[in-house]
Amino acid sequence: MSLNTNNSSVEHSLPLEGEDERKINIAHYTVLLLIVSVIGLISNWVATGTDPLSALPGMAILYVVSIAGLCLARFVPFYLPSIAWISLLAILITIPGIPGADWVVAKVEALNFLALATPALAYGGLALTKGEFDIARKSGWKIVIVAICVMLGTYLGSAIVAEIALRISG
Structure with missing residues (x-):
């Protein structure tokens, strides 16, 4: 059984298991995350009735934290998965006592986690x-x-x- 380790002829839209996340295309992910953010705002509106304009600052915070986490995963000299960087940043900006943490928490509270997770889980279930x-x-x-x-x-x-x-x- 031989495994083809030459990935140069194949482009992946998402990192595969074992693939180095430090080679991802940040610009590509910024566009994808923007699309996901718009879908998230719509699903939050449908699920909770929260006006998308009032939820927009919270979604913008999630978007910026996600992009910043992807950038850290790409450019920091030691490896941590991007989800770890994103989670770490989100925790840091919401620690009580950190300047602006109360504002961040207040803005993100306009978003319902289940409303944001439902489209992602539906896509995951349909992506065969x-x-x-x-x-x-x-x-x-x-x-x-x-x-x-x-x-x-x-x-x-x-x-x-x-x-x-x-x-x-x-």
Whole structure:
């Protein structure tokens, strides 16, 4: 079994597992994050009724922190994943006592996390690659039965845990 390690002929829009994040195209990600921010504002508006103009400063803060974290992941001489840099920056700018932290928290409070996460999770669930379709074709009808059992088990398990938690707390 030989693995082709020559990635020069293949361009990836997202870093693959094991690929060095320090080679990502920051300009490309700025545009993608801008699109995601607009979708996030719309989903926040639909889910919570919060006017997009009043949520815009909070979304702008999230956008700037994300871009800054990507820049740190790209240019800092030691490696940390971009999600770690973004999280670290977000934590730092919201620490009580840091100048401007109260303002940042007040602006970001206009955003609902679930409203922002829903489109991202939906995309993640729908983003199937050619490899996943090939696996499904090779597995045939058996994988459909396994998938149904997994989904049913997950749903029933979640319902049972929720029922127990509600009975204990009620």
